[in-house]
Amino acid sequence: MSVEYKKIEHWIPLQKESEEKMLAEFESGNYTVENPLVKTNVYLINPLSAVVCFKTEEETAVTIRVRGKTKAADIVHTFPKAKTHVLPVLGLYANYNNTVEITPYRGNTTTIHIEIGDVCDHSVVEYIQTTPEYFEDNIMFLTPAGSEKSIGVDFAGDIRWHLTALCVFDVKRLRNGNLLIGTDRLIKLPYYMSGLYEMSPVGKIYKEFRVPGGYHHDQFEMPDGNLLCLTEDLTSDTVEDMCILLDRNTGEILKTWDYKKFLTPGEGKGLSYTDEDWFHNNAVWYDANTNSLTFSGRHIDSMVNIDFDSGELNWIIGDPETWPEHMQKYFFKPVGNNFEWQYEQHANLITPNGDVMCFDNHHNSTKVEEKKVPAYNNFSRGVRYKINTKDMTIEQVWQYGKDRGAEFFSPYICNVEYYNEGHYLVHSGGIAYDKDGIPSEALGPFAIQTGGYQQAITVEVVNNTKMYELKTNSNFYRAEKMKLYVEGTNLELGEGKILGSMGVTKEFDTEIPAEACGEMLPEDCNARIEDEMDKFTFFCRFMKGDLAMMLLEQGDEVHRYYIPTTAKPATAMCCGSFLDTDDRNTRTGVNKSGLKGTYDVRVIINDKKYETGIQIEC
Amino acid sequence: MLKEVESTEFNELVGNGLVLVDFFSTTCGPCKMLAFVLNDVEKALGDKVTILKLDFDKNKELVDQYEVKGYPTLILLKDGQEVKRMQGLQQKPAIIKMIEENL
Numbered sequence: 001m002s003v004e005y006k007k008i009e010h011w012i013p014l015q016k017e018s019e020e021k022m023l024a025e026f027e028s029g030n031y032t033v034e035n036p037l038v039k040t041n042v043y044l045i046n047p048l049s050a051v052v053c054f055k056t057e058e059e060t061a062v063t064i065r066v067r068g069k070t071k072a073a074d075i076v077h078t079f080p081k082a083k084t085h086v087l088p089v090l091g092l093y094a095n096y097n098n099t100v101e102i103t104p105y106r107g108n109t110t111t112i113h114i115e116i117g118d119v120c121d122h123s124v125v126e127y128i129q130t131t132p133e134y135f136e137d138n139i140m141f142l143t144p145a146g147s148e149k150s151i152g153v154d155f156a157g158d159i160r161w162h163l164t165a166l167c168v169f170d171v172k173r174l175r176n177g178n179l180l181i182g183t184d185r186l187i188k189l190p191y192y193m194s195g196l197y198e199m200s201p202v203g204k205i206y207k208e209f210r211v212p213g214g215y216h217h218d219q220f221e222m223p224d225g226n227l228l229c230l231t232e233d234l235t236s237d238t239v240e241d242m243c244i245l246l247d248r249n250t251g252e253i254l255k256t257w258d259y260k261k262f263l264t265p266g267e268g269k270g271l272s273y274t275d276e277d278w279f280h281n282n283a284v285w286y287d288a289n290t291n292s293l294t295f296s297g298r299h300i301d302s303m304v305n306i307d308f309d310s311g312e313l314n315w316i317i318g319d320p321e322t323w324p325e326h327m328q329k330y331f332f333k334p335v336g337n338n339f340e341w342q343y344e345q346h347a348n349l350i351t352p353n354g355d356v357m358c359f360d361n362h363h364n365s366t367k368v369e370e371k372k373v374p375a376y377n378n379f380s381r382g383v384r385y386k387i388n389t390k391d392m393t394i395e396q397v398w399q400y401g402k403d404r405g406a407e408f409f410s411p412y413i414c415n416v417e418y419y420n421e422g423h424y425l426v427h428s429g430g431i432a433y434d435k436d437g438i439p440s441e442a443l444g445p446f447a448i449q450t451g452g453y454q455q456a457i458t459v460e461v462v463n464n465t466k467m468y469e470l471k472t473n474s475n476f477y478r479a480e481k482m483k484l485y486v487e488g489t490n491l492e493l494g495e496g497k498i499l500g501s502m503g504v505t506k507e508f509d510t511e512i513p514a515e516a517c518g519e520m521l522p523e524d525c526n527a528r529i530e531d532e533m534d535k536f537t538f539f540c541r542f543m544k545g546d547l548a549m550m551l552l553e554q555g556d557e558v559h560r561y562y563i564p565t566t567a568k569p570a571t572a573m574c575c576g577s578f579l580d581t582d583d584r585n586t587r588t589g590v591n592k593s594g595l596k597g598t599y600d601v602r603v604i605i606n607d608k609k610y611e612t613g614i615q616i617e618c
Numbered sequence: 619m620l621k622e623v624e625s626t627e628f629n630e631l632v633g634n635g636l637v638l639v640d641f642f643s644t645t646c647g648p649c650k651m652l653a654f655v656l657n658d659v660e661k662a663l664g665d666k667v668t669i670l671k672l673d674f675d676k677n678k679e680l681v682d683q684y685e686v687k688g689y690p691t692l693i694l695l696k697d698g699q700e701v702k703r704m705q706g707l708q709q710k711p712a713i714i715k716m717i718e719e720n721l
Binding site: 237275276508509510511512513542544545546547548549562564565566606 | 645646647648650651654655658704705706707709710711712
């Protein structure tokens with residue numbers, strides 16, 4: 001057979017099976033605190049974790065201490081009292097015989113050893129500058145922008161958390177202690193994912209929130225626990241210009257904001273603008289004080305605020321150049337000293353007093369081609385603006401990064417975090433150099449392809465004093481400082497839930513008059529199909545410039561999916577994790593929504609229609 | 619009408635009514651797909667629009683004149699004046715919508 005077929009199980013049933021196997025073994029044995037059952041990577045995607053299981057005769061609280069390589073690197077958590085203990089162990093080292101202490105309340109300590117193999121690449125961390133007194137037992141979570149998967153780094157620069165599933169974009173802590181991160185299930189290139197995973201840091205996925213238009217870039221937990229999710233209408237002609245509100249319990253879409261209702265595509269163009277990706281929404285923030293949403297639009301160099309209920313435009317922070325006259329009333333007038341606008345910013349947020357912060361990539365330093373500043377003369381920074389919405393003035397009240405010049409310049413991705421007044425994180429995650437070592441505006445994955453290299457620098461400042469700096473030799477989308485454990489059990493047993501629905505994949509309505517040749521797809525296409533419960537992906541190599549289309553046929557019913565074989569230049573690539581180094585290789589995703597029954601998969605190349613021998617059940 | 623032309627014939631036809639120009643390349647997959655789409659557009663709209671196809675590589679002067687940066691590029695002209703431009707492969711409904719908005 002010329003086309004390989006592989007069934008891909010969803011993580012949730014796989015994790016259920018693994019958890020049930022562990023619990024069955026636990027129930028069948030006599031496991032005590034002195035002799036616990038120890039299982040590593042029970043949830044299959046966090047190899048730096050384990051679960052220990054044992055019973056005590058009395059209800060008792062239990063403290064787990066993962067011994068660090070130094071005393072300061074210990075990670076300690078006390079679990080609520082119980083008789084049956086199923087306890088996640090977090091923060092294990094790779095390539096190390098870990099020592100873990102288990103201590104019941106007022107009881108004796110049992111020491112166990114958990115050997116973990118070489119499961120992650122430590123060489124990604126170039127250096128870290130901080131102290132254990134400052135950073136304590138926090139972990140800096142870094143999420144992928146390219147080939148590296150998510151990692152968590154402690155104060156010493158050691159990796160203490162790692163996801164082997166390629167979950168992308170931001171990881172955020174929910175108020176219940178769980179993590180919210182993009183799934184690892186790509187529905188459309190370059191980075192539109194099936195939705196969001198709510199998971200425990202041990203890797204257990206409690207819920208997948210599937211989103212019809214796919215998830216990208218950012219998410220936000222509302223005060224009532226519901227979730228804002230950035231998305232788009234994948235059947236429309238534009239991308240990255242929608243936000244939805246998801247019901248936390250059911251995954252149902254409660255509200256949708258289409259940015260074309262309060263902005264006109266083509267107005268306020270930045271230099272990375274395209275007709276399709278006219279806004280490029282990379283962040284969302286809800287401000288309860290003003291009941292408003294703020295969206296960061298990279299390709300209009302602006303942060304846009306709307307009323308949560310009415311969806312009406314309130315204001316825009318950005319350089320007003322290139323915006324038409326009728327929009328000028330939404331812009332602010334700079335006051336004070338040393339003011340500079342942000343360009344192609346990311347990760348906007350509203351501080352408790354109403355100031356607006358973002359990572360100002362400052363890419364191009366302008367909206368006008370003739371004034372463009374090259375990467376080697378540019379800078380990126382974290383910036384904080386004070387705005388007055390009555391007289392529409394704006395003042396720059398803080399920045400970090402400009403003085404570092406090009407070595408801190410990232411043309412894409414990155415974030416800032418507000419911890420307290422004067423206490424901020426600034427993550428320049430998309431630094432690139434060309435093959436000659438000159439700062440480049442190539443977006444990370446493309447810098448590598450042309451012989452260059454990447455870096456990311458994460459900084460924390462307290463009252464303008466740098467307290468932390470982490471440098472990696474890869475790009476990372478965002479950095480988030482969190483503790484591994486939160487108060488409570490940190491692990492709920494039972495099967496996770498797959499919520500929401502996938503959208504119908506956009507089809508091509510024009511028929512190609514190709515001859516059914518009856519032949520199998522040529523071997524050199526290196527074709528394969530990965531089939532999942534709610535979607536499948538067709539991988540195939542074509543010659544550049546081939547006319548290619550995948551067909552799903554069931555009697556007279558035909559569904560057509562055009563396959564682009566000519567690489568388009570990208571002006572944005574915030575997550576290059578799914579890019580193939582050989583641009584002849586294509587990847588075509590089809591959701592099973594809207595399809596029913598058994599379909600033959602056939603492929604048109606130029607004027608011939610080939611068989612794959614594969615049938616897809618929908 | 620849908621036909622491939624070169625500069626002389628293009629200049630004769632371009633000033634009259636609604637003309638959709640397709641700058642294409644013979645080496646480009648999306649251009650090949652767009653050719654089938656434009657056949658369908660022509661069937662749907664008949665005489666309402668003239669569709670002229672220009673080979674990107676053989677008509678450099680027109681490529682420069684119309685500041686075409688890549689292919690495929692569709693430019694809709696009304697009495698010789700550009701009224702709309704689309705870059706990349708488009709589906710039939712989007713092209714028909716663009717034309718009908720400018721009839």
